[in-house]
Amino acid sequence: MLRVKIVCTIGPSSTDPDTLAQLIDAGMNVARINMSHGDHDFHARNIHAIREIAQERNRPVAILVDLQGPKLRVGVMQPGGVPLTAGEELILTTEDIIGEPGRVPIQNKEVPSSIERGRLDTQAQAAGEAQERILLDDGLLELEVIDASETTVRTRVIVGGILEDRKGMNLPQTRLTVPSMTEKDRVDVDFALEHQADWIALSFVRTAADVHALRKVVQSRAPMGRATPIISKIEKPEAVDNIEEIVQASDGLMVARGDLGIETSPEAVPMIQKMIIARCIDTDKPVITATQMLESMIRNPRPTRAEASDVANAVLDGSDAIMLSGETAAGIYPVESVQTMANIAQEAERVRSVTRPHYRPSQQALDGFFGAPATGSEKEPDSNAKDALSVAEAVSQATVDTARNVGAAAIIAPTARGATAKKLARFRPSVPIIAVTPSHLVYRQLALYWGVFPLMGQRMNTIDEMLEDAVRIALRAGFVQQGDVTVVTGGVVGGVPGETNLMTVRRIARVLMHGQGVGNRRMSGRVVRLRPGQDPQAQEIQRRMMTTQDILVAEELNQVSMELVYHAGGLITAESAPDSIAALAAVELGIPAILQAAGEWDELVDGQTIVIDARTGNVYEWDL
Known part of the structure; x- marks a missing residue:
């Protein structure tokens, strides 16, 4: 059984009911509904299918609705895309145009003004600092800002290539003033609540205020204030700077390494990942490690060795869950991707140390990385010096x-x-x-x-x-x-x-016998065994010594032995009729009884302590 959980993004490659069933069988614990793609009808069908299949398999599968957030994107390009050549100028404009060489549209109207304000505030050119960068298509294309106005940004191409429709845009040196939730997000929250999503993920979180804003919306629109838990996606430098307040405000976190690696730097991501995981474990918050974990399996049937190591290290770091994105949403091998991830995770857990179950950065490293003053020596802090637990x-x-x-x-x-x-x-x-x-x-x-x-x-x-x-x-x-x-x-x-x-x-306890229970009680007591053909004098001795703490065990009952029932606290018999004298006596006396008992009769001996449970019809051995 895997301890780490697997999150699968649902998309065109995984909407078929048979494929969804195979994903669940392969190890999917959480289904991610990515609101950046597809319409509400598409997502509603998938949620319904997932819930139905999970119920058939008696498996808990959570639904995670991932809001798009204020993702910056370019607009629509000319057929075949727009070629960008290093050294050439490129105008980014808020005008509603089709992208062409030298001029392409951007979707967010506030980008030019945010860049302009940022340049005025920092006076980067006067200070001789590096020019502001704009990264496109997950950082594959790079632009350098020359100047900006309210509606346009004039740039120079540093790294060229083909720019296609609606590719993402990152501004790592610009603090945008756009709200954390768009109007689309608000509509999508209503959708998530209507379909009883188990988790809602908020994209591009910068401060705790972003989380509070979403929580307020959720509580105001949810039935009876149903508090759907919120996962904050860490993908901005500001979020890393404000990680403490974000952790406290959130119900869980996602290390969204795609945009995070572009907005910060690739070399910073591994340590950010480890630090965030450690913080989440300390505060009982689940943490998902995401993005490009088995990226090559979108096209290939097997992962690269580096990807296998990445998955294993995320498990060893202590991630609650590891996530597949394009691998299951749009890849050729969605089921194989889950199986591969599960196999890698299982091997990582197999070698995990029991006494040190996950990588734990030192407190000095944690404090130093997140800006808190680092004090003390390099060694691990004394566990006795920790804050008192609740x-x-x-x-x-x-x-x-x-x-x-x-x-x-x-x-x-x-x-x-x-x-x-x-x-x-x-x-x-x-x-x-x-x-x-x-x-x-x-x-x-x-x-x-x-x-x-x-x-x-x-x-x-x-x-x-x-x-x-x-x-x-x-x-x-x-x-x-x-x-x-x-x-x-x-x-x-x-x-x-x-x-x-x-x-x-x-x-x-081991179940010794099973039968039909009478009464809704459970009791423990000493066995008084009545055997077929037992001497009447012996029965009389048993009757005198019997107390309501004793359990009468008799395969057969007759009129004489029935007198013993009225002195016992419980009864076990092979008699089967619910209207038998034994059953009626048990009901009248209010004692638990097991009728039609079958099992290890020879193991029930005089003086032995056993437990009978009339609710389940079981007889158990006594366990201290």
Whole structure:
């Protein structure tokens, strides 16, 4: 089972229901709906198909709606594109024209004025600094700004090539004044909420204010203020500068390395990636590493060795999820791309150290990189000097430590809103986190978190019922087996979400017998075994010694032995009729009973302690 999750972008190559099913089977945990391409009808059909197929397969698959944001693009070019030659001048204009040699349109009307203001503010030419650059088509084409007005930018081509329709444009040295959300984004948010998206990703985030603005829109337009969680995409230098406030304001982050590498520099991206992942782990926020992970598989059936290393390193860095973009949206090998990514990730996780599960930069490196004062020595900080943990964090950390120390097969976390599972994921346990929730929304949202395997459960009335139900569901799903040791954790503070404050170690008891339960109770007690043909005098001795803490075990019952039932606290019998004397007596006395019992009769001996559960019809061996 992969701990890291796989995000797949859905596009023309992956909309066929058979392909979607294969993507899920290959390991897709999150389906990314890219609002930069396609219309609402196209995306609605895909969301419906994904949900339907995931339900058929009993698999949690989250829907991530990725807003386009204020992406800068050129307009439409002449047929065949516009050739750019190094050394020639090129005018960028806000006029609605068809691009031609020497003059091409740009879609955003504020670009020329933003460049003009930036040049006046910095007085770059007077200071003798390098000319301002404009990068086109993911940085493949480069322009140098000569001057700018309110509607045009005059540039010189530094790196030439063919400029095609609607290619992206980056201005790494210009601080744009455009809002983080466009009118299109607002319409797309309504679409996301209407279709109950599990996550919404905000593009080109610069400050926490951008995140707050989207959250305000979501809360005002969502049914009953449904708080759809927000993932902030880090792809601007300003976002790196303001990473602390953005992490705090967001529900998760995406390291969008495409635009980030253009806006900063390729050599800066690896360390930015590692630092952001470390910050997210520290704050219980899921983090997605994205862009060009298996780029060559858009056309080729196998990845390059560098791409394989990139995927493995993202896993070792501690990413919650790794993402495929064009590989699954528009590539020739969408399913093979997911299978390849899963295989690489599995190998990376296989060699992962249990005591040091992911690369962790030193605190000095973290502080120095993000601009905070770096103090102290180069060595790792003393773990005893860390800030005090909250109760929920301390219990979660203790749960992970206990699971390792007792050799647990899994951590089982019943959770209403997912907070317990999220806290556990922060500590990257070496065993699966089985999150049992009654909420379909939480069930899907948790599909993004590292090491969390969500299962659907029911709301329970008591703490014991909640814990027992979670263990039973994990057992039925095959995550744990009879005899396995598990650590169960959850929150028992009424009405306070996220207050994880309970931990217990449980061994999953072996089922000795199974039958039809009568009554809605569970009890443990001492076996009093009544065997066929037993001497009446022996039965009388049993009757005198029997208490309501005892469980009468009798394959057959007659009128004489029925007297023992009225002194017992529970009953196990092979009788099958629901209107039998035994069944009626159990109902009358309010004791749990197992009728039509079948199984290991010989293992039930006098004095043995067992557990009977009338709700499931099971008889378990007693486990301290």
